[in-house]
Amino acid sequence: MTDYALAVDLGGTKVEAALVDSSGTLLDGSRHRRPTGASSTSEQLAAAVTAAVQDALAALPEGATLLGAGIGSAGPIAGTTGDVSPLNLGAWRNYPLGDLVGQQVPDLPVTLRMDGICIALAEVWLGAAQGESNVMGMIVSTGVGGGLILGGRVIAGPSGNAGHIGHVAVAGFDDPCACGARGCLEAIASGPRTVAWARDHGFGGETGEQLAAAAAGGDATARAAIERSATAVGRAIASASALVDLDVVAIGGGFSHVSDDYIALVGAAVAGHSDFGFVTKTRVVASGLSGEGPLVGAAALVHRAELLG
Amino acid sequence: MTDYALAVDLGGTKVEAALVDSSGTLLDGSRHRRPTGASSTSEQLAAAVTAAVQDALAALPEGATLLGAGIGSAGPIAGTTGDVSPLNLGAWRNYPLGDLVGQQVPDLPVTLRMDGICIALAEVWLGAAQGESNVMGMIVSTGVGGGLILGGRVIAGPSGNAGHIGHVAVAGFDDPCACGARGCLEAIASGPRTVAWARDHGFGGETGEQLAAAAAGGDATARAAIERSATAVGRAIASASALVDLDVVAIGGGFSHVSDDYIALVGAAVAGHSDFGFVTKTRVVASGLSGEGPLVGAAALVHRAELLG
Numbered sequence: 001m002t003d004y005a006l007a008v009d010l011g012g013t014k015v016e017a018a019l020v021d022s023s024g025t026l027l028d029g030s031r032h033r034r035p036t037g038a039s040s041t042s043e044q045l046a047a048a049v050t051a052a053v054q055d056a057l058a059a060l061p062e063g064a065t066l067l068g069a070g071i072g073s074a075g076p077i078a079g080t081t082g083d084v085s086p087l088n089l090g091a092w093r094n095y096p097l098g099d100l101v102g103q104q105v106p107d108l109p110v111t112l113r114m115d116g117i118c119i120a121l122a123e124v125w126l127g128a129a130q131g132e133s134n135v136m137g138m139i140v141s142t143g144v145g146g147g148l149i150l151g152g153r154v155i156a157g158p159s160g161n162a163g164h165i166g167h168v169a170v171a172g173f174d175d176p177c178a179c180g181a182r183g184c185l186e187a188i189a190s191g192p193r194t195v196a197w198a199r200d201h202g203f204g205g206e207t208g209e210q211l212a213a214a215a216a217g218g219d220a221t222a223r224a225a226i227e228r229s230a231t232a233v234g235r236a237i238a239s240a241s242a243l244v245d246l247d248v249v250a251i252g253g254g255f256s257h258v259s260d261d262y263i264a265l266v267g268a269a270v271a272g273h274s275d276f277g278f279v280t281k282t283r284v285v286a287s288g289l290s291g292e293g294p295l296v297g298a299a300a301l302v303h304r305a306e307l308l309g
Numbered sequence: 310m311t312d313y314a315l316a317v318d319l320g321g322t323k324v325e326a327a328l329v330d331s332s333g334t335l336l337d338g339s340r341h342r343r344p345t346g347a348s349s350t351s352e353q354l355a356a357a358v359t360a361a362v363q364d365a366l367a368a369l370p371e372g373a374t375l376l377g378a379g380i381g382s383a384g385p386i387a388g389t390t391g392d393v394s395p396l397n398l399g400a401w402r403n404y405p406l407g408d409l410v411g412q413q414v415p416d417l418p419v420t421l422r423m424d425g426i427c428i429a430l431a432e433v434w435l436g437a438a439q440g441e442s443n444v445m446g447m448i449v450s451t452g453v454g455g456g457l458i459l460g461g462r463v464i465a466g467p468s469g470n471a472g473h474i475g476h477v478a479v480a481g482f483d484d485p486c487a488c489g490a491r492g493c494l495e496a497i498a499s500g501p502r503t504v505a506w507a508r509d510h511g512f513g514g515e516t517g518e519q520l521a522a523a524a525a526g527g528d529a530t531a532r533a534a535i536e537r538s539a540t541a542v543g544r545a546i547a548s549a550s551a552l553v554d555l556d557v558v559a560i561g562g563g564f565s566h567v568s569d570d571y572i573a574l575v576g577a578a579v580a581g582h583s584d585f586g587f588v589t590k591t592r593v594v595a596s597g598l599s600g601e602g603p604l605v606g607a608a609a610l611v612h613r614a615e616l617l618g
Contacts, residue, residue: 076587134467148553150466151618155459157554158443161587162459167551169544171478171492181547181583183480235478238490240552242476244457245466274490278385278470309460 005302006056006069008049008101009115009294012088012142013037015049017056018292019066020299024126026292030059042091046100053104068109069101070301072118072294075145077160082112087178111301111308113147116163117154118297119252119289120147121307125300128250128288136246137287137297138165140233141253144186150244153309166190168236185236189229191255198225212258226259234269234284241270241282252287314611315365315378317358317410318424318603321397321451322346324358326365327601328375329608333435335601339368351400355409362413377418378410379610381427381603384454386469391421396487420610420617422456425472426463427606428561428598429456430616434609436597437559445555446596446606447474449542450562453495459553462618475499477545494545498538500564507534521567535568543578543593550579550591561596 004019004027018031032055034048060066074086082098102110120137123129129137133152139145144166148155155162166186167179177187187193191208198211203221205211214222237249249270256262267284274280289296301308313328313336327340341364343357369375383395391407411419429446432438438446442461448454453475457464464471475495476488486496496502500517507520512530514520523531546558558579565571576593583589598605610617 076585150459150464150471151462153460155464155553157459157587158556159554159587159590161585162552162554164551164585164587167583167585167588168548169478169480171480171490172483174481177583179583179585179588181480184551239477239548242473242493243471243549243552244464245468245471247467274476274486274488276385276470276473276476276488278466278468278473279476279488281468 001061001063001065003065003067004060005067005299006053006105007295007298008053008069008071009298010049010071010073010084010086010097011036011115012074012086015052016295017052018295019056019059020295022303024296024299026295027059030056031295032056036089038088038090040089040091042095045089045092049097049100050104053101057104066105066108068111068302069105070298071097071101071110071112072115072298073097073112075114075116075161075164077112077114080113080156080160082110084112111305113154113156113301114160114163115294116145117147117156118294118300120149120163121154121300121304122289122293122297123250123287124149124307125304126288126296127293128285129248132248134245134247136165136240136249138249138251139253140189140251140255142191144190148244149307152307154307165236165240168239170232170235173232185232189232194225194229194255197228198222201225208255208258215259226262227265230262230265231269234266235273237266237270237282237284238273238279241279242276245278246282248283248285250285250287252289252293256286310370310372310374312374312376313369314376314608315362315414316604316607317362317378317380318607319358319380319382319393319395319406320345320424321383321395324361325604326361327604328365328368329604331612333605333608335604336368339365340604341365345398347397347399349398349400351404354398354401358406358409359413362410366413375414375417377420377611378414379607380406380410380419380421381424381607382406382421384423384425384470384473386421386423389422389465389469391419393421420614422463422465422610423469423472424603425454426456426465427603427609429458429472430463430609430613431598431602431606432559432596433458433616434613435605436602437594438557441557443554443556445474445549445558447558447560448562449498449560449564451500453499457553458616461616463616474545474549477548479541479544482541494541498541503534503538503564506537507531517564517567524568535571536574539571539574540578543575544582546575546579546591546593547582547588550588551585554587555591557592557594559594559596561598561602565595
């Protein structure tokens with residue numbers, strides 16, 4: 001019989017759970033979701049997680065083995081023991097999400113990491129960074145997040161929050177960020193901030209999809225906004241590689257599809273950044289993950305635990 | 310009898326060698342130096358290293374054991390196998406410094422890492438970061454460099470160049486850097502760049518010592534230049550901690566003594582950077598190392614090899 005991991009992905013708008021086998025395949029019928037949202041109470045969030053987990057567990061085939069639970073959570077988190085403080089879920093501060101899920105899988109190991117770390121694991125396991133040892137997995141979407149694998153091991157950090165590439169600063173920018181600092185990559189390059197910049201420069205649309213369509217249709221402002229985002233992402237990757245010497249960065253997330261050449265634009269910004277070969281050698285590739293990536297990465301916390309260092 | 314490491318520190322103006330015991334103490338009379346310099350030929354550099362090493366080895370007491378050689382080199386380096394390409398020693402590109410030293414210690418292990426990594430090791434071993442597992446050691450001087458220890462292990466990177474904090478960008482700045490990029494910390498906050506900024510704003514001195522004296526005497530421009538440097542260092546540390554979740558940063562180097570409160574100014578910039586506790590929790594402390602720090606760190610490559618991960 002097959003060995004499964006219970007995979008849980010907690011985000012700002014939804015929580016998902018599924019059973020994932022040791023090849024990274026989701027069990028048919030085991031994937032379930034519930035809404036979360038910034039206005040939810042702590043009890044509502046707990047009920048959503050519990051319901052999604054129970055629905056997923058109900059799909060466990062008779063005779064199959066459940067190995068444990070892996071949880072990817074929106075950050076920040078509070079250490080690596082299972083407590084979370086997601087920026088966009090204000091009702092939960094130092095909330096014991098690991099314990100909540102653990103109650104549904106008594107006596108089994110529960111591992112929680114930041115969602116960006118799970119993405120990096122999924123890229124190394126089954127995505128665009130297979131066989132690589134010095135990797136950043138990255139999401140460019142409503143926010144900008146990531147996770148690091150260095151020397152073949154996950155870098156979680158003492159607070160569990162290593163990988164916050166969205167809050168690495170970019171030279172030449174001074175945009176105020178929701179974190180309270182200025183010039184953070186997320187404040188410059190996220191989908192909403194890129195659309196906002198375009199609107200400030202005359203673009204009439206309101207969504208990333210509209211920006212993509214306008215750029216594809218030859219709108220110079222929309223195109224400039226996309227190039228601005230990609231260049232900022234490339235510069236932040238260059239800073240990251242100066243600091244931790246990355247071989248490959250795999251980029252996913254909805255806004256990374258805003259133009260066919262977005263990944264190439266990011267790569268060009270890295271390749272032309274400086275005279276330091278150890279910076280410019282960093283390859284930028286498109287994510288090799290599907291929409292199942294966050295759950296596959298959460299499952300990797302169980303099935304690829306040897307990478308947790 | 311005592312076990313010694315041969316420690317070698319290669320810099321842009323000099324090479325030093327010494328014998329260091331397992332408590333990190335330099336053997337009296339074993340420390341020797343030779344000049345290097347940007348105008349030296351490859352043969353001159355090799356002769357300088359060989360002479361310093363031979364002088365150090367000549368001090369080995371009868372009956373004592375030599376365990377191996379540890380070499381800290383100015384960066385960039387080329388991997389972790391012993392080849393170096395120091396920016397300020399143009400005659401050496403992919404030069405096999407490890408092999409050169411190895412010829413003087415036949416059949417013994419030789420370990421080479423970037424000098425910033427050696428500093429981080431020395432801070433953890435005997436300096437200001439003893440007992441810490443998530444550390445950046447940092448030098449603010451003619452240049453700005455550093456090294457990382459994460460999860461208790463040295464992060465060297467696949468090219469050996471992890472820790473280049475001087476080439477992490479700082480938001481709001483756009484100064485051209487010698488590396489070809491713009492807005493790098495080193496281009497903003499190094500001693501020479503800080504003096505240059507002060508001169509651009511009316512300061513009449515030419516050295517860091519003169520800048521320190523002027524600021525201590527109440528010169529507002531000199532003081533502003535020092536605050537600008539410290540703030541930029543703090544912002545780069547904040548980016549670094551967003552990415553790798555540091556507990557402590559130990560800062561040394563000549564320019565870190567430019568004012569009594571330089572370290573405190575850096576710490577305040579980190580503490581006030583953003584609303585993210587995992588960033589602002591990073592403690593900034595003065596280096597606990599003496600002028601022997603680079604040699605102690607090179608010796609740590611032998612005596613504390615378990616940290617090399």
